[in-house]
Amino acid sequence: xxxTALRRRLIWQVAKVSAxxxxxxxxxxxxLDVPDWxxxxxxxxxxIRLTDEDGYVAERSYxxxxxxxxxxxxxxxxxxxxxxxxxxxxxxxxxxxxELRGPIGGYFTWEPEDGGPLxxxxxxxxxxxxxxxxxxxxxxxxxxxxxxxxxxxxxxDVIYRAELDQPARGVExxxxxxxxxxxxxxxxxxxxxxxxxxxVAWPAAEMPLAYVCGPTxxxxxxxxxxxQSGYPPERVKTERFGATGGT
Amino acid sequence: xxxxxxxxxxxxxxxxxGTEMTGAATVCGNCGDARPxxxxxxxxxxxxxxxxxxxxxxxxxxxxTVRDRMxxxxxxxxxxx
Amino acid sequence: xxxxxRGFHRRRQDPGENAGRIPPGxxxxxxxxxxxxxxxxxxxxxxxxxxxxxxxQQKTWSWAEFRALPSQDVTVDIHCVTxxxxxxxxxxxxxxxxxxxxxxxxxxxxxxxxxxxxxxxxPVADLTGGKAWVAYAYDGQPLEPEHGGPARxxxxxxxxxxxxxxxxxLELRDTNDPGFWENYGYHIYGDPWREQRYAGx
Numbered sequence: 032x033x034x035t036a037l038r039r040r041l042i043w044q045v046a047k048v049s050a051x052x053x054x055x056x057x058x059x060x061x062x063l064d065v066p067d068w069x070x071x072x073x074x075x076x077x078x079i080r081l082t083d084e085d086g087y088v089a090e091r092s093y094x095x096x097x098x099x100x101x102x103x104x105x106x107x108x109x110x111x112x113x114x115x116x117x118x119x120x121x122x123x124x125x126x127x128x129x130e131l132r133g134p135i136g137g138y139f140t141w142e143p144e145d146g147g148p149l150x151x152x153x154x155x156x157x158x159x160x161x162x163x164x165x166x167x168x169x170x171x172x173x174x175x176x177x178x179x180x181x182x183x184x185x186x187x188d189v190i191y192r193a194e195l196d197q198p199a200r201g202v203e204x205x206x207x208x209x210x211x212x213x214x215x216x217x218x219x220x221x222x223x224x225x226x227x228x229x230x231v232a233w234p235a236a237e238m239p240l241a242y243v244c245g246p247t248x249x250x251x252x253x254x255x256x257x258x259q260s261g262y263p264p265e266r267v268k269t270e271r272f273g274a275t276g277g278t
Numbered sequence: 279x280x281x282x283x284x285x286x287x288x289x290x291x292x293x294x295x296g297t298e299m300t301g302a303a304t305v306c307g308n309c310g311d312a313r314p315x316x317x318x319x320x321x322x323x324x325x326x327x328x329x330x331x332x333x334x335x336x337x338x339x340x341x342x343t344v345r346d347r348m349x350x351x352x353x354x355x356x357x358x359x
Numbered sequence: 360x361x362x363x364x365r366g367f368h369r370r371r372q373d374p375g376e377n378a379g380r381i382p383p384g385x386x387x388x389x390x391x392x393x394x395x396x397x398x399x400x401x402x403x404x405x406x407x408x409x410x411x412x413x414x415x416q417q418k419t420w421s422w423a424e425f426r427a428l429p430s431q432d433v434t435v436d437i438h439c440v441t442x443x444x445x446x447x448x449x450x451x452x453x454x455x456x457x458x459x460x461x462x463x464x465x466x467x468x469x470x471x472x473x474x475x476x477x478x479x480x481x482p483v484a485d486l487t488g489g490k491a492w493v494a495y496a497y498d499g500q501p502l503e504p505e506h507g508g509p510a511r512x513x514x515x516x517x518x519x520x521x522x523x524x525x526x527x528x529l530e531l532r533d534t535n536d537p538g539f540w541e542n543y544g545y546h547i548y549g550d551p552w553r554e555q556r557y558a559g560x
Contacts, residue, residue, distance in 0.1 A: 041292045076288070081364040081367045082363050083367050083369055087369045089369070114370060122367070123366075128362055128364070128365070129364070132289060137288075137298040138284075138285065138314055139300070247282065269316070270283065273281070321396050321397060324394045326396070330398075335475070345557060
């Protein structure tokens with residue numbers, strides 16, 4: 032099925048927004064009703080295209096937040112001074128049309144047969160495709176052990192917080208809150224660095240598979256530290272979102 | 279301006295090559311750095327899309343839309359695919 | 360054309376009485392968008408130099424020497440080929456007339472070379488007569504790296520891709536050879552008032 036999805040023509044089509052869910056003050060999940068959706072792999076993304084009355088077109092890419100088999104959903108963080116994200120988070124509502132194409136990507140994807148143990152490293156909104164992987168793992172009944180290390184500025188910025196507070200069996204979620212921590216916080220209270228990774232990451236000898244996603248600076252620092260600790264570069268998959276305020 | 283990576287042009291590459299390319303192997307024609315397309319440095323906020331080697335910054339691919347036609351330059355790559 | 364996205368519009372300002380200062384196809388912005396085709400260079404001032412000339416005949420200034428040259432404060436409108444225009448931007452820099460006089464050279468053409476490898480071509484006639492500067496301050500502050508600091512070329516009467524960021528030299532040439540974007544199909548001259556965005560316009 033994955034092979035068929037990759038060879039199918041990538042066409043723009045109009046989807047309907049079926050629901051808008053608030054995740055945090057600046058983050059929304061848009062659930063979409065896509066008439067000709069061929070299915071997707073965990074970790075893939077889709078491109079959306081907005082057109083204004085003067086014919087001006089803006090295109091952006093968003094990771095798919097839902098697992099294969101679930102309704103297509105994307106999670107969008109409102110970027111200050113963003114041109115597209117404020118429209119998606121604040122203006123769009125259920126019943127609106129949204130032009131999109133997808134699914135896209137064959138590199139930053141996970142299938143159960145890819146195995147593990149899995150190390151998922153999220154910087155801010157980089158958690159989105161990793162959440163798709165987690166949900167897919169659960170849907171397929173995979174027993175691959177997973178550690179998710181998720182860096183956010185504050186607890187209020189943690190996306191999918193309720194879901195991540197009740198992880199599936201075999202999944203450990205470790206938070207790092209870099210800017211502000213609630214009273215009594217016993218978790219990590221700094222940016223992810225080599226020492227922190229050393230405490231959390233699966234040892235290289237276990238042949239783990241790592242997925243790192245978030246702002247470019249986060250991905251660069253984390254992926255380099257993993258490779259330096261012995262992870263083969265081909266076992267560290269990366270997806271860089273560019274500069275955001277997310278970590 | 280931070281670069282994104284080759285994942286961000288997955289759709290563009292399907293348009294140009296007719297197939298998923300983010301996992302395709304690349305070798306920089308200047309320094310020999312080897313990594314999948316997904317790992318390359320991509321600059322989207324410009325009058326065109328520029329893809330550079332992550333090690334030496336050489337331009338590996340350029341995609342520029344001129345009116346309704348796209349100019350595709352892959353001359354910086356020693357290997358693609 | 361794709362279906363219109365309900366309620367979506369590009370962030371633009373109403374030019375009002377300034378409408379006549381916006382070239383065709385452009386829209387007014389209050390932002391200063393950062394567009395870049397590569398990583399932002401960070402050249403230390405004690406290693407920075409600027410040269411004008413051709414072949415082995417170059418006139419070169421260090422940062423201290425460059426900053427000691429007579430400078431001008433100018434307020435100009437700028438127009439990017441990606442369609443945004445910004446009015447009344449203020450800069451401080453050395454007029455290219457001054458640089459060419461001191462270098463003792465003339466054109467007919469110039470190719471700007473920049474840190475990071477970017478190039479752009481401009482006829483010398485478009486760099487002289489008070490039409491161009493090498494600018495090191497914007498809005499009263501030292502020019503930030505993401506906007507081209509320590510210094511950038513400023514040629515406001517042409518599309519802003521000609522105002523090359525991180526400029527390090529003007530190479531004088533006999534032929535008008537295309538630079539980075541010109542090679543990919545952007546217009547060899549780039550007059551916003553004749554909407555010369557692409558080759559053949």
